[in-house]
Amino acid sequence: MYKHLALAAAVSAVFSLQASAAGTQLTVYTALEAEQLKSYKQAFEKANPDIEIKWVRDSTGIITAKLLAEKDRPQADAVWGLAASSLAILDQNGMLEAYAPKDLGKISGNYRDAANPPAWVGMDVWAATICFNTIEAEKQGLSKPVSWQDLTKPEYKGKIVMPNPASSGTGFLDVSAWLQTFGEPQGWAYMDALHQNIGQYVHSGSKPCKLAAAGEFPIGISFEYPAVQLKRQGAPLDIVLPKEGLGWEIEATAVIKGSPKADAAKRLADFSASPAAMELYKENFAVLAAPGIAKPQTELPADYEQRLIKNDFAWASKNRDQILAEWRKRYDGKSEKVAQQ
Amino acid sequence: MSLPLSQAKAAPRAGVALGDRLFVVGGKSLLLILLVLAVLMPLLAIFWRGFSADAGQGGGLLAARELFASESFHWLLGNSLSVAFTVAAIVVPLAYLFAYALQRTLIPAKGLWRGISLLPLLAPSMLPAIALVYLFGNQGLLRGLLSDNIYGFWGIVLGEAIYTFPHALMILLSALSLADARLFDAASSMGAGPGRAFTSITWPATRQAVFAAFCLVFTLTITDFGVPVVVGGDYQVLALEAYKAVVGQQQFGRGALIGMVLLLPALFSFSVDAWLRRRQGEAMSGRAQVFEPKPSRGRDACFLAIVLLVCAALLLVIGMAVYSSLVTFWPYNLSLSLRHYMFEDTAGGGWLAYRNSVTMAIGTALIGSIVIFSGAYLMEKTQGQRLLNQVLRLLSFIPMAVPGLVLGLGYVFFFNLNGNPLHVLYGSMGLLVVCTIAHYLTTAQMTATTALRQLDGEFEAAALSLKAPLYKHFLRVTVPICLPALLDIIRYLFVSAMTTVSAAIFLYSPDTILAAVAVLNMDDAGNVGGAAAMSTLILLTSAGASLLLAAASRGLLRRSQAWRQRAATV
Numbered sequence: 050m051y052k053h054l055a056l057a058a059a060v061s062a063v064f065s066l067q068a069s070a071a072g073t074q075l076t077v078y079t080a081l082e083a084e085q086l087k088s089y090k091q092a093f094e095k096a097n098p099d100i101e102i103k104w105v106r107d108s109t110g111i112i113t114a115k116l117l118a119e120k121d122r123p124q125a126d127a128v129w130g131l132a133a134s135s136l137a138i139l140d141q142n143g144m145l146e147a148y149a150p151k152d153l154g155k156i157s158g159n160y161r162d163a164a165n166p167p168a169w170v171g172m173d174v175w176a177a178t179i180c181f182n183t184i185e186a187e188k189q190g191l192s193k194p195v196s197w198q199d200l201t202k203p204e205y206k207g208k209i210v211m212p213n214p215a216s217s218g219t220g221f222l223d224v225s226a227w228l229q230t231f232g233e234p235q236g237w238a239y240m241d242a243l244h245q246n247i248g249q250y251v252h253s254g255s256k257p258c259k260l261a262a263a264g265e266f267p268i269g270i271s272f273e274y275p276a277v278q279l280k281r282q283g284a285p286l287d288i289v290l291p292k293e294g295l296g297w298e299i300e301a302t303a304v305i306k307g308s309p310k311a312d313a314a315k316r317l318a319d320f321s322a323s324p325a326a327m328e329l330y331k332e333n334f335a336v337l338a339a340p341g342i343a344k345p346q347t348e349l350p351a352d353y354e355q356r357l358i359k360n361d362f363a364w365a366s367k368n369r370d371q372i373l374a375e376w377r378k379r380y381d382g383k384s385e386k387v388a389q390q
Numbered sequence: 391m392s393l394p395l396s397q398a399k400a401a402p403r404a405g406v407a408l409g410d411r412l413f414v415v416g417g418k419s420l421l422l423i424l425l426v427l428a429v430l431m432p433l434l435a436i437f438w439r440g441f442s443a444d445a446g447q448g449g450g451l452l453a454a455r456e457l458f459a460s461e462s463f464h465w466l467l468g469n470s471l472s473v474a475f476t477v478a479a480i481v482v483p484l485a486y487l488f489a490y491a492l493q494r495t496l497i498p499a500k501g502l503w504r505g506i507s508l509l510p511l512l513a514p515s516m517l518p519a520i521a522l523v524y525l526f527g528n529q530g531l532l533r534g535l536l537s538d539n540i541y542g543f544w545g546i547v548l549g550e551a552i553y554t555f556p557h558a559l560m561i562l563l564s565a566l567s568l569a570d571a572r573l574f575d576a577a578s579s580m581g582a583g584p585g586r587a588f589t590s591i592t593w594p595a596t597r598q599a600v601f602a603a604f605c606l607v608f609t610l611t612i613t614d615f616g617v618p619v620v621v622g623g624d625y626q627v628l629a630l631e632a633y634k635a636v637v638g639q640q641q642f643g644r645g646a647l648i649g650m651v652l653l654l655p656a657l658f659s660f661s662v663d664a665w666l667r668r669r670q671g672e673a674m675s676g677r678a679q680v681f682e683p684k685p686s687r688g689r690d691a692c693f694l695a696i697v698l699l700v701c702a703a704l705l706l707v708i709g710m711a712v713y714s715s716l717v718t719f720w721p722y723n724l725s726l727s728l729r730h731y732m733f734e735d736t737a738g739g740g741w742l743a744y745r746n747s748v749t750m751a752i753g754t755a756l757i758g759s760i761v762i763f764s765g766a767y768l769m770e771k772t773q774g775q776r777l778l779n780q781v782l783r784l785l786s787f788i789p790m791a792v793p794g795l796v797l798g799l800g801y802v803f804f805f806n807l808n809g810n811p812l813h814v815l816y817g818s819m820g821l822l823v824v825c826t827i828a829h830y831l832t833t834a835q836m837t838a839t840t841a842l843r844q845l846d847g848e849f850e851a852a853a854l855s856l857k858a859p860l861y862k863h864f865l866r867v868t869v870p871i872c873l874p875a876l877l878d879i880i881r882y883l884f885v886s887a888m889t890t891v892s893a894a895i896f897l898y899s900p901d902t903i904l905a906a907v908a909v910l911n912m913d914d915a916g917n918v919g920g921a922a923a924m925s926t927l928i929l930l931t932s933a934g935a936s937l938l939l940a941a942a943s944r945g946l947l948r949r950s951q952a953w954r955q956r957a958a959t960v
Contacts (some may be wrong), residue, residue, distance in 0.1 A: 082737075083736055083737030083738070084736070087734065103900060103901075104900060105900050106737065107899075108914075110638065110639075111637065111638050114638065114639050114640040115640060117640065118640035118642075123806075184722070211613060211928060215638070215639070216634075216638055247624075248541075248623070249623050249624060250624065251914075251916070252914040253914055253915050253916065254918030255916055256914070256915060257916075258916075259915075259916030259917065259918075260916060263529060263719075263720055263721065263918075264525055264528070264529045264721060264722070265528050265529050266528065282719075283719070283723075284719070284722075285722065290490065340871075350746075381462075
């Protein structure tokens with residue numbers, strides 16, 4: 050019998066939670082790229098040794114839906130790295146605690162919430178990019194696109210992948226930018242035409258670029274971070290910045306209202322806006338919320354920031370649900386029927 | 391003289407009786423509570439969630455009517471049905487031929503073919519799908535063989551066919567293992583050829599198993615989302631929609647409604663199967679003689695060709711998954727490296743997920759086998775509490791008819807309920823273990839019951855007359871005798887826990903993320919190489935554990951169970 054008791058004890062010991070060494074465990078929701086999480090977490094915990102970050106990571110749309118679903122019983126203490134248009138929706142639902150981080154003065158006025166104190170504060174900017182596989186282009190005789198309109202040419206039929214805007218923040222910023230730059234009816238007409246050429250809609254914003262890098266689909270509508278990273282790893286990619294302008298989003302940080310660990314969450318917000326954090330962001334992004342720190346990335350043109358479109362975030366977050374519903378109705382779940390028209 | 395003796399006897403017997411009652415009634419009550427909490431309540435929660443109208447959750451009668459009338463639902467349902475029918479129509483005949491070759495012909499190296507054919511059981515359903523991308527995707531090795539790329543209907547069908555083949559095969563192998571040689575002798579003496587013997591003897595005895603295999607393949611396919619998520623492209627199916635509604639959009643009501651739809655084929659086939667089983671009755675009489683196939687070169691050559699073809703296809707797919715996990719940068723740098731096994735910087739949980747999966751699988755195997763085997767023993771070998779026994783039997787049959795996807799949704803709804811004191815379990819390793827045990831309960835329990843039924847009830851009578859407490863008898867006699875079956879249950883639970891994704895996907899938290907979930911996440915993030923690497927790890931771990939347990943079982947049989955051999959040779 051004792052042997053069995055010992056066995057039971059051993060089994061239950063395996064399942065008991067590991068005691069945490071650090072003082073406060075902070076649950077942080079994020080849509081950052083997985084590759085970035087490790088260095089950000091290390092830097093923050095080095096500066097705040099009594100706080101340990103516990104990440105919950107997924108694509109933008111999914112993290113947003115999760116936060117909204119948990120509205121009455123928030124599980125997150127803070128959000129570090131989510132689209133500003135998503136944070137604006139949370140703010141409209143009264144879920145964010147306005148807080149002015151110590152270094153707020155160093156953040157550009159257009160990369161933070163306008164209210165004082167702000168509900169969210171920006172980190173950096175990410176923007177639409179087309180990843181174009183040069184080896185496959187040569188093999189398949191594809192010309193290099195230079196504009197969004199080019200992507201509707203019949204030669205690209207079935208060759209393009211783009212992220213699903215319902216799950217991916219990158220997908221949503223594309224759709225939102227097309228509707229804003231082309232106008233609403235023309236924007237949908239453009240997407241109808243583009244839909245004819247789409248090989249697949251995928252879950253995340255970085256997957257199209259990874260698929261393009263692997264030649265699985267020669268053209269991926271994605272954003273600049275995976276494009277730059279994959280190019281550095283030697284993938285046969287051309288980074289195309291379409292001439293009509295790039296849709297973009299602010300990656301931002303916020304404190305969740307009602308968190309029992311609000312103090313620790315505010316220290317995270319302090320860190321996220323600090324020059325030390327900007328040093329981290331600059332490794333990955335060309336445009337930062339605090340001016341004067343960014344270094345140009347050799348893979349991107351010098352005038353990169355000027356290529357971003359004039360983006361109306363208030364419009365985008367106010368109409369997000371409606372845009373996504375329309376998108377789903379047109380392209381999701383009925384792709385084959387539309388393709389036959 | 392006799393009076394004090396009987397009094398002296400009575401005292402310890404009362405103690406034994408009390409202990410036994412505690413063991414029997416306590417054990418059964420505990421089992422009842424477990425089954426109610428782990429099986430019944432989560433299922434009821436699905437119905438409750440599906441029909442309660444919460445704002446923004448997509449549930450309620452109105453939402454149900456809207457969903458079931460919508461064009462996109464009909465599209466999804468049509469896709470799901472055509473995929474499931476196609477897969478079953480391909481897999482069942484093929485598995486029948488394969489099983490026939492192994493049981494009714496004289497082809498060589500049967501053990502090898504059997505081993506290869508069961509390989510897909512050791513990996514999550516995403517593995518064949520990932521391999522298909524590397525074989526027939528746009529950059530696939532064999533892309534030239536197909537006119538279009540693999541994404542879509544045929545991708546899902548092929549992936550599911552490989553995933554479900556061993557499941558169908560196991561049912562058909564056991565159905566074809568039983569044959570009465572006297573019937574075949576009689577047939578041939580009456581001048582019936584092998585074709586006639588098949589249609590009048592073999593087919594009637596196995597058609598019920600064919601139906602069961604068809605239903606199993608159909609249900610597994612229609613509720614699986616691992617394959618469609620990887621190779622479905624824009625061809626979407628209901629299971630994927632339920633997964634997206636809950637995980638992606640937090641629309642729990644909508645997920646519950648689709649879950650109920652997915653429960654229907656399983657419930658239907660389960661009840662028809664039970665009805666057929668009752669009608670068929672016992673096929674084998676006690677005087678049956680074991681059928682030995684007669685040599686026939688032409689027949690064996692044909693069947694060997696089929697077996698070789700199927701095994702080659704399975705090895706190609708599994709080998710491709712392993713190979714692709716070792717390629718540095720597909721398709722431009724085909725040098726081999728372990729780059730994809732460096733999980734640190736990728737989404738999905740990496741080595742933590744792998745460690746969690748091993749922990750979860752060990753926990754499921756140990757706790758599950760103890761609970762299930764003790765439960766089966768109490769139900770089979772003890773008298774009294776007849777009503778309780780019946781309730782327990784009924785409850786432990788439910789998981790067989792409930793797909794993992796539906797069970798997982800039920801757990802989300804039940805354990806996440808506001809005010810449920812068990813909410814603390816939500817997202818914990820403990821709940822993952824409970825859910826996995828509940829999911830695979832029926833099969834494991836049937837193995838235990840079969841083993842226990844082979845033991846004579848006289849053992850218990852002997853224990854009673856020796857005044858040994860029942861639990862002691864259970865531990866010292868029953869468990870050792872049934873050890874091979876127990877090891878079989880442990881292996882089954884371990885492998886199932888390593889590979890399952892259908893229920894766990896809804897229940898993990900960042901600390902308890904599992905390897906099979908990591909495969910899905912990595913594929914979602916575009917890291918297909920990493921997904922292949924993690925699938926390979928799962929495959930190797932399951933295979934390693936299976937081999938270890940098989941060796942242990944063989945060793946035990948040789949050392950402690952020599953009586954079996956002697957009995958067989960007498």
